[in-house]
Amino acid sequence: MHRSIRAFFLISSAALLLGGSIPGPARAASGEAAIGAVLDISGSAGAYGDGQKNGLQLGQDYVNKNGRVHIAFDIEDAASQKAQAVNLFQSFTTGGKVGAIVGPTLSSEAFAADPIAVSAGMPVLGISNTANGVTAMGPCVFRNSLTEAAVVPHALKAVIARYKVKTAAIIYGNDDAFTKTDYEVAKSALDAQHIKIVSTQTFSKGDVDFQAQLTSIKAANPDLVFVGALAVEAGHIVADAHTLGIKANIVGGNGLNSPQVYSLSGGAAEGVVVGAAWAIGAQTPGNLDFVQAYRVRFLKDPDQFAAQAFAAAQIMENVLSAAKSFSPSDVCSAMKTMKPVNTVLGTFSFTSNRDASGDGVVLTVHNGKFVGF
Amino acid sequence: MHELVAAYHAHSALLNEIGINALLALSVWVTLACGQLSLGNMGFMAIAAYASVLLVTRGHWPFFGAALTGAAMAAAAGLLLGWPVLRLRGVFLAIATIGFGEIVRIFAINLPFTGGAEGIAGIPQLVTTAIIYSSLALIAFLLWRLTRSRAGRAFAAIAQDEVAASGLGINPAAYKLAAFAIGAFIAGYAGALAAFSSFFISPSDYSFGRAVDVLAFAVAGGIGSVAGPIAGAALLTLLPEWLRFLQNYRDVVNGAILLLVIIFLPQGVWSIVRRRSAR
Numbered sequence: 001m002h003r004s005i006r007a008f009f010l011i012s013s014a015a016l017l018l019g020g021s022i023p024g025p026a027r028a029a030s031g032e033a034a035i036g037a038v039l040d041i042s043g044s045a046g047a048y049g050d051g052q053k054n055g056l057q058l059g060q061d062y063v064n065k066n067g068r069v070h071i072a073f074d075i076e077d078a079a080s081q082k083a084q085a086v087n088l089f090q091s092f093t094t095g096g097k098v099g100a101i102v103g104p105t106l107s108s109e110a111f112a113a114d115p116i117a118v119s120a121g122m123p124v125l126g127i128s129n130t131a132n133g134v135t136a137m138g139p140c141v142f143r144n145s146l147t148e149a150a151v152v153p154h155a156l157k158a159v160i161a162r163y164k165v166k167t168a169a170i171i172y173g174n175d176d177a178f179t180k181t182d183y184e185v186a187k188s189a190l191d192a193q194h195i196k197i198v199s200t201q202t203f204s205k206g207d208v209d210f211q212a213q214l215t216s217i218k219a220a221n222p223d224l225v226f227v228g229a230l231a232v233e234a235g236h237i238v239a240d241a242h243t244l245g246i247k248a249n250i251v252g253g254n255g256l257n258s259p260q261v262y263s264l265s266g267g268a269a270e271g272v273v274v275g276a277a278w279a280i281g282a283q284t285p286g287n288l289d290f291v292q293a294y295r296v297r298f299l300k301d302p303d304q305f306a307a308q309a310f311a312a313a314q315i316m317e318n319v320l321s322a323a324k325s326f327s328p329s330d331v332c333s334a335m336k337t338m339k340p341v342n343t344v345l346g347t348f349s350f351t352s353n354r355d356a357s358g359d360g361v362v363l364t365v366h367n368g369k370f371v372g373f
Numbered sequence: 374m375h376e377l378v379a380a381y382h383a384h385s386a387l388l389n390e391i392g393i394n395a396l397l398a399l400s401v402w403v404t405l406a407c408g409q410l411s412l413g414n415m416g417f418m419a420i421a422a423y424a425s426v427l428l429v430t431r432g433h434w435p436f437f438g439a440a441l442t443g444a445a446m447a448a449a450a451g452l453l454l455g456w457p458v459l460r461l462r463g464v465f466l467a468i469a470t471i472g473f474g475e476i477v478r479i480f481a482i483n484l485p486f487t488g489g490a491e492g493i494a495g496i497p498q499l500v501t502t503a504i505i506y507s508s509l510a511l512i513a514f515l516l517w518r519l520t521r522s523r524a525g526r527a528f529a530a531i532a533q534d535e536v537a538a539s540g541l542g543i544n545p546a547a548y549k550l551a552a553f554a555i556g557a558f559i560a561g562y563a564g565a566l567a568a569f570s571s572f573f574i575s576p577s578d579y580s581f582g583r584a585v586d587v588l589a590f591a592v593a594g595g596i597g598s599v600a601g602p603i604a605g606a607a608l609l610t611l612l613p614e615w616l617r618f619l620q621n622y623r624d625v626v627n628g629a630i631l632l633l634v635i636i637f638l639p640q641g642v643w644s645i646v647r648r649r650s651a652r
Contacts (some may be wrong), residue, residue: 015497042623056491075615076617077614077620077623079520079623079624081544082573082578083386083390083571084572084613084614085389086386086571087384087386087387087390087614090382090383090386091384091386094379094382094383095383108492108575108577110496111492111495111570111572111573112573114574115572116386131491132491137494139494174482174483174489174490175482175490175576176490177490177491177492177575179490180489180490181491208478228377240598267553279403
């Protein structure tokens with residue numbers, strides 16, 4: 001018994017170490033445009049990657065049913081690990097089978113993996129990277145995700161105009177790239193509007209008690225509180241602010257665009273204003289059909305990540321039908337000259353810096369649902 | 374030959390990762406060989422990674438100068454940390470070193486020159502596969518020589534029974550501190566290699582979870598010899614890529630294989646090779 005198990009390990013580890021059997025990305029059928037997708041379906045960012053995978057699969061079926069071009073997404077899991085994202089980018093760029101790569105899920109993965117695609121001339125379409133400088137890495141690095149720099153000032157402006165805001169406070173997570181960007185963007189937007197920032201508080205990822213920070217904010221008595229947080233922490237912050245009797249308008253970015261904020265805050269999120277890239281009830285072209293199809297197939301509501309993945313399929317449909325061939329260089333030049341496309345995110349085009357153009361939508365929580373502000 | 378070159382181009386990042394993980398596994402192994410369970414290696418890795426990146430990008434130092442300076446800083450931090458915490462044993466030492474790793478990570482988030490949570494992007498690619506593997510070969514050879522030396526015997530004696538070892542005239546505190554500093558130096562050097570082969574570093578690269586992964590490399594490979602941790606790092610780094618065809622079941626099978634290794638091969642995967650060759 002023991003000997004055979006030992007033999008099994010010996011043989012399998014020998015096979016592993018010799019390395020001949022690492023599978024590369026699968027080959028697509030002829031006439032199909034193969035697109036690699038590097039998503040975090042498992043690991044710490046698994047909650048995002050799952051929606052992205054569903055969105056891409058739905059998008060692939062949608063595009064292939066339209067029949068203008070045949071797309072095959074080769075979806076691979078990077079397990080929320082930088083090193084796996086890098087390995088996948090390397091197999092995709094050297095395999096000679098895919099014309100572009102969609103992903104990776106996290107900005108930190110993009111900073112490590114995108115340079116590999118850049119040096120190989122492979123176009124990349126980020127669908128959830130929001131950090132500054134992602135598209136600056138190379139001439140073929142694009143993204144369809146609206147950054148915090150786009151949606152946060154827009155939301156702040158709307159609230160300031162409606163409620164005659166004079167002073168503001170900021171609470172943000174200082175150990176996370178996304179929430180720290182929130183702070184920087186919100187601070188410069190408030191400064192630009194000549195709003196006085198009366199208190200700035202920080203917290204760490206995973207914190208559950210925000211009473212200390214919010215007590216200082218309450219003492220400063222601001223008209224507006226900007227929350228730079230991801231959904232879970234934001235839910236606790238909104239609940240604590242309610243308990244402490246803070247009456248200021250609460251505003252947040254993409255991180256707060258999640259039904260979790262409402263459920264975790266026990267209903268205290270009523271009236272919270274959120275700047276986001278996409279809303280489930282948005283009247284953008286085909287959005288209601290997309291939401292319906294998603295509910296039928298996956299038995300849950302799509303989130304912003306699924307919508308951005310679906311939009312990536314719609315964008316690639318237009319790019320590939322205009323491209324001379326499905327080779328990386330032709331796909332990249334077709335992306336550069338892409339005309340505005342109707343997507344579930346709205347009419348979509350790239351800026352000259354290959355970022356997503358537009359201001360996104362401003363939402364507020366009303367009766368437990370996100371509605372237009 | 375062409376196929377070999379093509380395979381290298383497609384998987385060089387994976388090869389580099391294996392080499393760096395092997396060095397990290399060796400850094401844990403040095404302290405384990407002396408009977409100390411230290412999980413602070415991510416802290417040492419981070420110190421050297423940030424120091425060497427800042428020296429190269431801002432100070433325009435050459436790579437090896439910066440990497441060795443970073444590793445020396447990590448070793449100095451190891452000595453400073455080792456002095457108070459080596460009074461602790463077993464799980465208490467492990468917890469103290471976890472605390473150290475977290476402190477370094479929080480510093481990296483908050484210091485003005487580390488780029489905070491956003492990290493440092495656009496690090497030049499100065500490390501090649503050849504540099505990584507020649508470093509690994511040299512360090513593994515030196516460690517193998519160490520196990521055959523007086524100090525190596527002392528390490529083994531302390532690991533077996535500290536009181537009995539001091540009865541033999543061995544100074545456990547000095548040897549434990551030396552093992553700590555050597556481990557910190559190797560972890561730091563691996564951190565510099567990793568930083569200059571991956572374009573980007575951020576504090577989340579040096580989390581506690583990664584320290585546990587590295588410990589698993591050493592234990593699954595086998596801590597009885599220098600080759601064990603290297604074999605463990607190679608196996609556990611390759612396994613997730615090799616099991617990609619299982620898709621959603623990948624993590625389950627990966628975990629099951631690790632479990633089987635620990636149950637049926639408590640001396641690590643390398644023990645199979647050792648037993649074969651001993652026959």
